[in-house]
Amino acid sequence: MAEEFEPKIVAFLCKWCSSAGSDLAGVSRMEYPPNVIPITVMCSGSVSPLYIFSAFNKGADGVLVSGCHPGDCHYIKGNYYARRRIALVKKLLEYVGLEPERFQMSWVSAAEGVKYTQVIKDFVQELKPLGPQKKLRRTQ
Amino acid sequence: MKRTGVFVCHCGINIAGTVDVKKVTKDLSKHKGVVHAEDYVYACSDPGQNIIIDAIKEKNLDSVVVACCSPTLHETTFRNTSKSAGLNEFQCEIANIREQCSWVHKDMEKATDKAIKIAKSAVQRVRRNEPLEPISVPVTRKALVIGGGIAGIQSALDLANTGFEVILVERAPSIGGHMIQLSETFPTLDCSQCILTPKMVEVSKHPKIKLMTYSEVQDISGYVGNFKVKILKKPTYVDPDKCTLCDECTKVCPVVVPNEFDLGLTGRRAIYIPFPQAIPATFTLDIKHCPGLLPIACGKCADVCEPEAIDYDMKPEIIEEEVGAIIVATGYDLYEKERLTEYGYGKYADVLDGLQFERLLSASGPTMGKVLRPSDRKEPKEVVFIQCAGSRDPELHCAYCSKICCMYTAKHAMLYKHHVPDGQAYVFYIDIRSGGKDYEEFVQRAVEEDGVLYLRGKVSKVFEDKGKIKVWGVDTLTGKDIEIDADMVVLATATRPSKGADELAKKLKIAMDRDGFLAEAHPKLRPVESVTSGMFLAGAAQAPKDIPEAVAQASGAAAKAISILSQEKLFHAPTVAKVNVNLCTGCGMCVEVCPYDALSLKDGKVEVNEVLCEGCGTCSATCLRAAINVKNLTALQVNEMIKAALGG
Amino acid sequence: MVNLEELKKEAAQILKEGKVKYIIGFQRSSNGLLPVPAFIKKPEDVEKLVWDPACVHNLTLFLQDDKNKKTKEKEPDERPVGIVVKGCDSRAINVLLQEEFIKRDDVYILGISCENTGVLDEKKLAKKLKGKKAKKAEFGEKDDFVITTEDGKIKIEAQEVLSERCLECKAHFPVIYDVLIGEKTKRNVEDPFKSLEKTESLPAEERWKFWKEQIEKCIRCYACRSVCPMCYCDECVADTISFVVTPDTPAEEKAQKIKWLEKSPVSSENFVYHFVRAIHLSGRCIDCGECERVCPLDIPVRFLNKKLEKEAKELFDYEAGFDPDKPSLVSSFKDEDPEDFIK
């Protein structure tokens, strides 16, 4: 039997909410698939569109940007800028035909270990049927 | 090329149980730029730290990655370790392979692979870290306290008594907050006014406290240690120095409006003193309700004022102050009447909220301490207290517990029984939360000594019928339907952040939680600090709390503020934004997005005020030309981290 | 009807008075249908100025050169540059003002209204003429164009050969100007994003096929970027064909250059380039269509910008180039911005 496809996901987590939420998932020993490599940034507002394009270019099968809930941002409003920027990036990627499932955004607070776990589980489940992301990755 | 050392912690079996730490170490030892890789059972232990120190010295390392638990736990530890070996502390980064890896996965092979990628990503990052020194700033040794309730009063007194100057700003004409409205306080039943007024007087007489009532914070700029505040002082049209409190003015004032102090149970004039012990002791002309400031419009109060204290030409003033720390104690308000119609609140005169009932119980209240129904001034014989009115109801109202209601309802019922010994008090409750010193005993006393009837259940219907307020509900313990023909219903209404707190939070740039309460920096470890350094939280503005908790937090906030004000200089994290002026075109987009006003344009280029910058990096994602980056987490570093994360 | 003489008169006047350094306008080219940029310094040279339906260029691009020159000079001539703009071009000026790339005093805007028509699409015209070479295009009496070919003059309904963006134009007369030539006519645009329909309605995989074929063609001549008045960055983040390095640049800064994409003109790298350009133009692109016109491989790059223009309008009610005092699309937000895509 062929080995099941394991998507590679890069997750940009804001330090104060989503990364802390993922820490909580850890502290609570919740289990989720190991497909995600987290990159902790200070704020979801600091995630440049270039990071996303670059991750797909470097072979990511999925990219997640996760920040604090609206009104809950450690930096007061960084996540609002992120929301707008990411919406545009998402529309652009979908417009050229990238599967919408491949690029996602979530709000995960420091208290939402359960939610973080669920977001990752769902993400991996949604990516598996799509197979490897070949559209934007650098041909080797 | 840097010389990086990688230290992989087993954390006993916490990490080593699911991650093959030997393999991680071996793989990392081959990574470009890694000159030393080692694993150890507990890196944070003394011997563990010594291994790091020795390796730094022996291998001449210039950067360190510790693959261990979350950086929120031991980042400081290992940075200090690195520092003690002569390395700049910012040359140490943490790879979180416990919370984000070993604890959440079971498959050893996959978890190991992930841990390697996380560690490599940290190595790629640290390779481009620059040595940084904390930024120092001088301190303005003065504090601002916003809100003159018990929390604000306590903070102000603590600060002032330590010797620091304090500006206490209160938007109402008098300080005292909600506590001054209360009758007696649980669990000791001492008179609220009796214990509060001495503090209020102390504030008014304190040489270090500048009291600004009828004032509001309009604008704040600056940063920890050096805030600039603009305070709007609204005109009272009465000169407090001249006013003799003779009260002649209120006798001639033709306007009657609901009295806020009695929550509308009584009326007041357009010119008024909120309550007899008000601080400052003076009258205020409420311009919103005054028929007009021109003598032709009315002018009666000025006519009768012998000391000529009334000055219709008084204008709003903006007062600018500089302070080093700010305490926000804006308190609470009760849940709005309009949003709680199901209990007949706002519809029937004899359905009261907790604060109104406090006024009825108060010796200085509208009934001079007698419990009488507002509708017909008769003594109520059957009173129903409904707890959780608006609280713990995520579907319709507030999801949170308002915390103080269980206790004050017990107090209400008890005091009612003291006033009307032949009356019956019923309490509908979901459950009783009486954690606190002597609290549980207090509730028991209400039940056992005062015969308060506690009914576990929810009220389904409240309606008026033939002069009675019918309360239908279910006692879930017996399963029986309950119908009470009550004379009065008292709601333990939910507490909400005080009106306007959200706007203030925006001005102060401090975060709010989802319910609108001000957010603390850490729910457990930093409960009195806001997310903005130099700003602290006290009292019910942060979450519902009772008087002793509010006072404790107020003193805590004062202590935190003192820890800033007592410094010669403050230090600020140096991981701030940095501009590449060659690339900057001065478009100003980063200036617009900066949450801290830390950026400004000068001669067509952006400048960073390093003291204001918190390093969030929103500027860097906004910049179209990558001209601005956060030190030690630059786009280049993230780019390298992405590569490493994807195994490239 | 736009009176060219009016433009020439105004141009001569401001040059004579010394109000402007020089005027950027259009002049006839020695060869080919399209007029070319003219840089007019002397009042007597205003006779060279032309205005016709083939004045496609967005001349605001050349404000970059002016700014660069000024920053290099010790005592630069601070007088404004006179510049001939159409409606779309004027919105570019607004964006440049918004981003403080120029100051209002840097330009003297000679605005021309496109009235009921606009500029032509050379390819549409070529098809219409079936191989005959057009030498000159002029505005006709009634919303039509008069085309001079080798065989004489032909009248063509403007609608038939108007460029796509003119059919979708939201500002056919300048929104900012010092002098306006022509009238602010009223005109209804039914759907300003109609041209997107074709690609948007494709199933995702077809859309991917379409874009892959298009983007694969790219030879990275960077004409789309070079011709764009908004691409005024000294160094493009998408690649580093231009380095902003001066003799004072520290080695550390040089080492910080990021290679987001390779120089190889292959699909994956081309996509990064075009994505970055599109996203960086979101809320800034004013749809002058120049990027698409100049592409030697006919890649419909305009669609990428148009798509984001549409999303900005629909999601955030934002339109570029109408208000220079507003914060730009990505440096602002509203509490009610949509977030249905967020988990």
Place this chain on the structure above:
Amino acid sequence: MEKVLLKKDFPQWVKKLESYTIYSPQKEGDFWNYEVTKNSEIIDLDYLNTVLSPKKIVFPQREVLLEFSTSDEDELKVNEVLPEETQSIIFGVRPCDAKALTLTDKVFGGDIKDPYYWKRRNSTTLVGLTCNTPPSSNCFCISVDGSPHSKEGLDILMTDLGDKYYTESFTKKGDALLNLGKALFKTPTAKDKKDLEKIKADSKKKIKRQIKETAKIPPKLKDMFDSSFWDEESLSCIRCGICTYLCPTCHCFDMNDEVTSSSPIQGERVRTWDNCQFPDFTMHSSGHNPRPDKASRLRQRILHKFQYFVELYKNYQCTGCGRCISKCPVGIDIIEVLEKARDHGS
């Protein structure tokens, strides 16, 4: 070898060439480009000039020179990647583009031969087509020592005589192709020869654009390096790379290591076209740029083609295809620039 091929027999001939990879001009939307021909029936020799010249086939915009990797023992392995020697034919090469290849031959030839270039060049047979009518309104081959029926660089030249192609082979490579379709080719009649001469003569007359007195230009340019002429001429230049990337004679390239994995190291060394119109082309690591502005870059383009190359190889590095004129976004016209330069200051 001179033969005649009936047009109807042309597809059959192409079919006989199946062992070769065949390129021909193909229409993509509104323009033509050389692509691999998948079906011999669809070769259409009635085409306008292609956007990119056949240069892109022998000198592709991107090619891998070598691969590198490190092993577990940190040993660096390098593996040269030479192009595969696939025999290929390019149909429909315009004489100007063929001549252009003779110029790039000089650049990649010389003392050290570029193996990548020559592997492809030697295995490619060029089948040209006489431009009976100019394929572009900006053709000016005659002004730069070319002609619409020049055989320079070609293995075979075909000339459209209406219902047949007059087919001339000049090389062994060309003869080989003709031999593969032996039965299809006829010996030309005297009339065919006469027709050919007439068409060739007429073709020259149809070229509308020209540079007058081209020979005067190179010596003139010598003294114009510091002239403000270039500032004026480049005013409307937008600094894009169209003119050079589309030019059949431009041959500058860059080399980069494309690293696909940094741990362990893995990647390729890649050669890509480069472009003298881009600012970084001459950027020194010090930050100094000897060609800091568009004027100096326009000057470089003109001087390289009409002075330096002439001095080195006795040839203009321009074959008059007109691509740079047709595609320049702002109508910069090399003919005009050259004529102005010729008359400059006189």
